[in-house]
Amino acid sequence: MSRRFGRAETTRMKAPWHSPAGAPPESRLLASVAEFTHHRDIDALDHSVVLSLAELIAVNSVTLCKRGESPQHPVDSIVVCSRKPGGGFVIEALDPTREGDPLDTLVCAMETLEAISDITDDGNSRLVVPIHREHAAIGALMLEAPDSLDNVRSMVEGFARIYCNYIALLNESERDKLTGLYNRRSFEQRLQRLLTLQRQKARGAAQDGEDKRRPVEEPSQLYLAILDIDHFKRINDTYGHVYGDEVILLLAQHMRASFRQSDVLFRFGGEEFVILLAAQDETAVHLVLDRFRQFVADHAFPQVGHVTVSIGYARITENDYPEIVLDRADKALYFAKQNGRDSVHGYESLTRRGELATPVSLGSIDLF
Numbered sequence: 001m002s003r004r005f006g007r008a009e010t011t012r013m014k015a016p017w018h019s020p021a022g023a024p025p026e027s028r029l030l031a032s033v034a035e036f037t038h039h040r041d042i043d044a045l046d047h048s049v050v051l052s053l054a055e056l057i058a059v060n061s062v063t064l065c066k067r068g069e070s071p072q073h074p075v076d077s078i079v080v081c082s083r084k085p086g087g088g089f090v091i092e093a094l095d096p097t098r099e100g101d102p103l104d105t106l107v108c109a110m111e112t113l114e115a116i117s118d119i120t121d122d123g124n125s126r127l128v129v130p131i132h133r134e135h136a137a138i139g140a141l142m143l144e145a146p147d148s149l150d151n152v153r154s155m156v157e158g159f160a161r162i163y164c165n166y167i168a169l170l171n172e173s174e175r176d177k178l179t180g181l182y183n184r185r186s187f188e189q190r191l192q193r194l195l196t197l198q199r200q201k202a203r204g205a206a207q208d209g210e211d212k213r214r215p216v217e218e219p220s221q222l223y224l225a226i227l228d229i230d231h232f233k234r235i236n237d238t239y240g241h242v243y244g245d246e247v248i249l250l251l252a253q254h255m256r257a258s259f260r261q262s263d264v265l266f267r268f269g270g271e272e273f274v275i276l277l278a279a280q281d282e283t284a285v286h287l288v289l290d291r292f293r294q295f296v297a298d299h300a301f302p303q304v305g306h307v308t309v310s311i312g313y314a315r316i317t318e319n320d321y322p323e324i325v326l327d328r329a330d331k332a333l334y335f336a337k338q339n340g341r342d343s344v345h346g347y348e349s350l351t352r353r354g355e356l357a358t359p360v361s362l363g364s365i366d367l368f
């Protein structure tokens with residue numbers, strides 16, 4: 001299989017379940033479904049699905065691709081489980097932004113909602129099955145094997161249906177009911193995913209740098225921003241909670257439309273939102289956040305009219321505890337609230353200018 005997107009995050013795996021030698025195929029199948037639906041964590045579930053299928057069927061590899069939220073980013077994540085020549089499996093998370101085949105084939109199956117059965121350049125059989133719910137694909141499964149995969153197609157489609165139902169349940173527990181944005185519970189896991197993706201991109205960029213034919217991607221930093229609606233209590237008190245809720249909902253929709261698909265948006269509770277975003281540097285992140293602040297200030301909400309927001313942000317590095325970064329961004333937000341609201345402030349620049357007290361260190365806050 002020609003993989004033009006880069007390799008990353010390798011984990012050596014054993015089969016997750018053990019069915020006795022000679023057990024009937026039905027019990028192996030049930031054992032594998034029981035194993036993957038045991039997971040409550042979406043990344044662990046994804047790994048378990050590809051591994052279970054690779055164990056059940058004599059394949060070279062099983063790929064699970066998850067759909068992105070915009071046409072510019074049709075794929076959100078890709079996980080591949082490959083059989084090793086000496087036995088056992090390797091699971092890799094691949095960079096979903098690299099173009100070419102097999103990404104194009106996976107996207108085609110997701111768009112047409114039709115399974116694709118073909119032969120790869122190196123002569124293997126390939127089966128791509130869309131994972132869909134209510135006429136919309138949430139992803140696709142792709143299998144490659146030396147022999148024909150026609151006889152396993154209905155089983156793979158069954159796996160796709162079970163996976164789809166189960167992921168819907170897990171997704172519900174990760175999302176805020178009013179806005180559909182991620183909730184606070186999913187914050188740490190999303191942050192870890194983003195840091196992993198960041199590492200993959202850095203590695204990919206280094207490889208591209210060695211390969212002079214490829215354009216080098218500009219390095220970027222990760223930032224965490226906390227956005228809070230100003231004087232929200234007044235909105236509730238003046239117009240009632242229903243209009244208050246509508247402001248929260250519309251603001252969330254504007255956030256989705258304004259930020260990049262790769263930025264991760266949370267409603268942390270009440271009228272407070274968190275954004276995880278990548279930017280070239282502090283100037284760039286400030287510009288993006290201030291542009292959104294200005295958009296909100298200029299926008300007229302139904303009935304309520306003009307509303308403003310305050311934003312505080314801080315940089316995230318690999319070694320930071322999430323609580324520390326949240327606390328830094330919160331300090332910058334507090335500064336904005338104390339200094340006129342309707343503004344954006346960065347923790348690092350406030351600290352450099354000596355406008356905040358002592359920088360936040362691990363010993364200074366309660367982690368639990």
Ligand SMILES: Nc1nc2c(ncn2[C@@H]2O[C@H](COP(=O)(O)OP(=O)(O)OP(=O)(O)O)[C@@H](O)[C@H]2O)c(=O)[nH]1
Nearest residue numbers: 228229230231232233234236241244245270271337
């Ligand atoms: N409508 C609605 N109101 C909420 C929700 N969650 C929290 N609130 C209200 O949001 C208000 C937040 O008020 P405060 O924390 O005092 O802050 P504020 O009035 O926005 O003032 P500043 O943040 O200082 O600008 C409270 O009145 C909460 O009851 C919600 O889901 N819907």
